[in-house]
Amino acid sequence: MSTAVALCFCLMLCFYLPCVKSDELQILLNLKSALNESNTNVFDSWEASNSVCSFNGITCSSEGSVKEIELSNQNLMGVLPLDSICQLQSLEKLSLGFNSLHGQITEDLGNCLNLQYLDLGNNPFTGSFPDISALGKLQSLYLNGSGFSGIFPWKSLENMTNLAVLSLGDNPFDRARFPDQILKLKNLNWLYLANCSIEGKIPPAIGDLTELIELELQYNYLSGEIPMEIGKLHKLWQLELYNNELTGKLPVGLRNLTKLEFFDASANNLEGDIAVVGSMTNLISLQLFQNRFSGGVPPELGDFKKLVNLSLYTNLLTGPLPQKLGSWAEFNYIDVSENFLTGPIPPDMCKKGTMRALLMLQNKFSGEIPSSYANCTTLKRFRVSNNSLSGSVPAGIWGLPVVDIIDIGYNELEGPITSDIKNAKQMGILSAEFNRLSGELPEEISEAKSLVRIELNDNKFSGKIPHGIGELKRLSNLNLQNNRLSGSIPDSLASCVSISNINMADNVLSGEIPSSLGSLPTLNSLNLSGNELSGKIPESLSVLKLNLVDLSHNRLTGRIPKSFSSEAYNGSFTGNPGLCSSSIRTFKQCPSDSGLSKDARTLIVCIVLGVTVLLASLGFFFYVRRAEYDHRRSLKDESWNIKSFHVLSFTEDEILDSIKPDNLIGKGGSGNIYKVMLPNGVELAVKHVRKTDCCSGGKSWSTSSVFSKHAGKEKEFDAEVRTLSSIRHVNVVKLYCSITSEDSCLLVYDYFRNGSLWDRLHTSNKMELDWDTRYEIAVGAAKGLEYLHHGCERPVIHRDVKSSNILLDEFLKPRIADFGLAKIVQDNGAKDSSSTHVIAGTHGYIAPEYGFTYKVNEKSDVYSFGVVLMELVSGKRPIEPEFGDNKDIVSWICSKINSKESVLSIVDSRIPDVFKEDVIKVLRIAILCTTRQPALRPTMRTVVQMLGEAQPCKLVGIVIGKEGGDRKIPKATLDSAEKLNLLV
Template identity: 65%
Template structure:
């Protein structure tokens, strides 16, 4: 009888277990139906609904001995979709739910509170929306991770009252509502790990934090915490890591900080802390210490030199004085030091690379003296060597020039002497060489051409002499070359014309001689050329006419012959002075060219050959007439044409006043669709006129769609002209350039605008006309230009797309108020839902939205992207495309890397006004150099 009862009971338990297993199987299969994974292998490949299936066999699932699901861990499985927490919380024994590092979306409902047996909940690093629910029933929780999961609203801090067992609480990197430091956290006495960074905490750190004595990690960074660090922080003697960077903390380190002797990683950068660092000299286990961009003063404790674990030290942009400890970094595999922008004295510690692991030595803008230690000649791991703006002396150890992994050597503004040694041929990774403002001398070694990663070279203001290496053309990535104020002699290497990436060349104030190589005119992106104050002779190469230079200076040489007509414009006034052998047909300050002076010997020979050939071959009369007519059509004055004037505003000038002013001496710029002239009316009013000459055939007529010329028919004007006139004539906004009228003929088209005396924003940020723009002015330019763009997109009857928004198309009036200009590429959207497409990619490289480039789809967002690039120019002073960004990189990818790379780059918005911004930060300030910014 008893055996029957036992068998019956076992049978009942088996059925119950099977029933429970089938129920949990259905729950998990339902979970899998709502989720998708792009991972290989797919975690759901084992989740199959067969009669023999048990959820305990599923990948990522674990069960207790009775077969009930206790753990679901699908972290980092590339999951997307939404979760059904009502179903999940029906699993009666579920203790662990880990779904972090996926792309889960949707909201997390209050049903999560039904998972009352959970001890481990990890929803971190996902894309949820809405607020995180109140979960007071989860009193068994020991681990709660909801960091960086997309949650908004207010976090239910009150739920923590019931979670006395919490060991880890990680809720940072969410856009929660602003709140003070949660008092509920201070009652969680078992906390070992508290991550509250970047979750909108305001106010002061409460003294009660000192009760959490089991804490090993405390992270409160990137909030709005103010006030002083409480002295009770010294009670947290088990801290291994303390992160307080990027807050508003003030005051000094409290006396209790010395008790944190287990601390290895400490970052309080980007605050307003002051006082000295003496309280930290007891923290002998420090591995990484980062306190940059505060207001610390006094000396760096000598004890730091004996810290045997220290590998990272970043103290830049403070007011520290005194020497660096001599033995600093010599005990461990030291990684980097950045103490730039302080007032440090003494010498560079010699042993920081003693273990051969150092990557960055950054001590620029201090008052350091003495020699560069020879020990760094063998530090082959170095990637950045920056010691500029100090008082260093002596010869640079030869091995420094040839460090194989170094990206930047910056010795600018010291008192170093000697020369660049042939070792530089080993610097295969070197892309920036800044050694200006020293006492270097001797010849530049030919081996520099072997450092083929060079992008920027600045050797200016030294005593270099001798000839420039003829092989310099091997530097195919070279973007800027500054050799001014030296004693270089000989000719300019012809091979320089092979450096297709070079945009700026300055060789002023040397003793260069010989003729200018015509190959300079073949440089496709050359923007600035200064060869003034040398001994150059011969003619100005006609090939320079093809360049679009923002700066050209050939003054004070021995040049002869004619100044090319295309270079005889107002923008280059003064560029040719001090060359008495030059002549010009248009510049009155030079002697007028005669036939003999205006043509070279080769040109005269060529003309003679053509004449003889014409006589011998008997050129046809018809061809001669055709060519003659074409020349007469180009040479006739504009006033001989028949014009049609169409006004869009009330005018105070006549057609003749405009036509009389279209002459070379009034030329102020060249655009993609025409030349621009400055016109001064009789009443003193200034105007800007764009002149677009229509292409003509042999008979001086515009080509039409017909294959035969139709005499007496007005030709179609250029597409750019029609677009700009149509667009601007209908626009009335204070931040869009004003179009007064159009004047058209069969051969030419004129657009008459208001004149903006301060030129373009590009000029003020990047060219020789750049000037200091304070942050208030930059802000006003950004806001007002945005208003103009917003009007084009939303204030017109139909949205107007500019399609070429860039800083050179934002003009500035006398008060630096911006106007959006140049609508040659504008496109008025049709009634197609705000979308359109084009077969031609309009715009300028560096400003074009990526999706426009590969889809040909254009809408308002394309302009907004381009305007975002302009904003980045305003903030950083950088061009959209800079060599220092890296190959195929633009300012957008560069700034993205600045913001995303932890412990490398500070937020751009923290750039200080005191850094003397002039189209960007001062070149000697490492913290203003994008290659330097070191923070998270």
């Protein structure tokens, strides 16, 4: 009987198994049809004629059922059919990370009851994450960088007692305290909660998770002290706490973390000494920068056998560095800048020949520069400025083959610049000002052809300026003032076509000023004062648009050129008794020529021609005046109401009289712009918004305008303008007042004669902007937007961020313009001001979600600002023919993130190679800002912080730990940013 039962069971199983396999085949084929693949052949084997166990990415159990789906990093797109996938009863592993899967994760995920490994990380999902309490067998959960928002279902973790890996970081969850549920997961060995809005204190019970190997809590809002109990985590290999709001001292318990290799508590408010790190003998990387630590650097660090990265900058540390520091391992970099450290520079940090950066500026180091660094051929940045170093600079330092920056200024160093400088083929910045360097400048300096800045002022250099200096085609700044240089100014200097600043003041230069300097296309500042120059001032200098010219205290003679003959240049020529002028009263008058001069003859011809032209133009003149009169009369006929929010130095009539065609300087999406010159010389810009500029859905203001008196819309407009007028920020254009009528509005702003960033980057009369200037523009504009988003009583969304709305003052400092106007113009009484079917913005800058959701918020501005950053980096317009049909700068740049060479090709060719590392840092930020998923974009507050860390010439870290230690980009936030990190 039992034999018969067994036979029946086997027969039933034989019928059942093909049915199961058939169901699993259909489930996988459904998965294939739901997902699209790009540049991968992973689904080639997924055919109905094949066994599911032979499918690429599929692993089966011994019984032949699907056990694992491994499809991570396959460029897959689409929405997951979880209702189907979770019917795979034997499924233990579902790995789909690093793809482009979107949509929401449904509650069906809770039906995958046998899952032990789940990876949905690094995908642009949306919405909240569902309750997965039923997945009690989970051992690894990866959801990092996947766009999930809202409140995470922390309670669903309570039953996951087998969980060893929990990775939820880089998601814009709602703020929440450190969840108690995590503290019950005693088997956790990896906890990644970075950048996911955790606030409050780190609970002492964290010390009960004794299996932890990696603990990452960076980029959150954690406050209070680091709990002493964290010292119970004896197995910790990595501890990341940077960029929080932690206070207090490093707890003594940290001494117990003897297996720790990576420790980063930077960018907090920690204080006290750092003695406890002296017990962490296995450290590879120690990052404690930007805190308030004091006391000495533990001497034990000099005996650490693995230490390769040390970053302690911007603290209050004192005393010497251990002299054996970095001598044991393949040391990479040190940054201890901006402290009060003393004593000599440790000599052996490049003992293994691998050091890339030595940053020790702004301390009190003394003694000589160790000669060992003259042989450190891997050094890219050597910065020891603002110390008390003395002695001669080792000759080999000047010729380091891959060095980008030599910064030794503000010390007491002596000796010459040697001919070794010919070997420094990649050096962009030579900064050695305010020392006691002497001797002649070597002719070989002309072979360092990457030089962008030479800052050798305030030394004791003598002899002639090398004639070969004209070979430095990338040179932008040449500062040689306050030395003992003699001889003439080399005529070859005119070959430095990129130069913008020349300062040779207070030397003993003689001879004439080369007229060829007038051919320098980008020269902005020329200071040759305090020398023994003679002869005439070259007329060619008149062609240049110099912001500063100083030729004072020389031996110049002859007439001051007419372009300089104004009171504004009085101080530029003093101390030259031989100069004369016909218009500057402080100089002797130039003798007049006898007879009819050439100028007089030219004047007579001009008068005759002028009369002829005048007669021919009278008709046209009266025509224009009549049109202008009609225009002014129509404005005067309207009833105007002025609302001022500042003390005004002008009247309503002065503004109205200036709204005429002659003063039109621009047209924008929200109205025409006029320049107003007040009688007192003050210049203003007036935006005239007319009803024809503000239609929505075919309705003019008369029926739906915010200016209509119907339904109180005039009050809404007044309230909006009052909000905009209350804004006070150095990087936001000041709105003085509004002058409104029933059909028009005049908004009165500051005027900026330097135009917009668009003008400087893209127009035919564009001006060269060096990288420092571009960076400062980026930071200033970011701070302006940050203020609009976070600093006002209620957030002001710009809605039309673009380079033409970033104006530049006389010092090229940026001001955000037209903020809030898009809302005023297109709101038109909409019930929800965050949603409109009229797309405000400019093609190329508009965030992708705006095109199909019509919703705009702060993250839409962030996207547009990311495009502006890309303009600054590449010099390209947002839309260029070279990008291809229906392509913009964002897609073009993303297509270039495939090799180091193609990444570097993105950078504007006008930016010297020495700055390209700094430029790439900003490009990373631009890519993060233009992430397709709004939730994954940083806030403007975070953007400002990241830009601060990308400051030129400041070493900044990257995810894979190349160099520096300022900040790491959050893991897996965006594939393009990750690829960029790996390539550059």
